[in-house]
Amino acid sequence: MITLTRLNGKTFTLNAIYIEQIEAFPDTTITLTNGKKFVVRESVEDVVVLVKNFYKHISIIGLPRDLEGLEDEK
Template identity: 75%
Template structure:
């Protein structure tokens, strides 16, 4: 789950697994796999960073950040 902010300033939590697309129109618009859209204050790059961190935290992208002694390439 990632925390985002609606344009009105209200924070909400979104399950990043359901994100299909993130675009700037110029506001950042997130489209979910079910077609629902959210417009948020965060930039596309911020959303990307949050999603990548989420996937790392649930061990979908490489090693978890709390694992020491190994890098992504296993060296």
């Protein structure tokens, strides 16, 4: 899950697995796989970093940073 900020300043948590695309119109708009859209204060680049970190945390891409190097010790 990633925490984002709506344009009105309220934060919410989004399951990043359901993100289909992220665009700037110029506000950052996130479209989910079900077609629902969210407009957020964070930049496209910031959202991409949050998503990548989430994927790493749940081990979809690479190992979590705190576990890197431990694989070699096994």
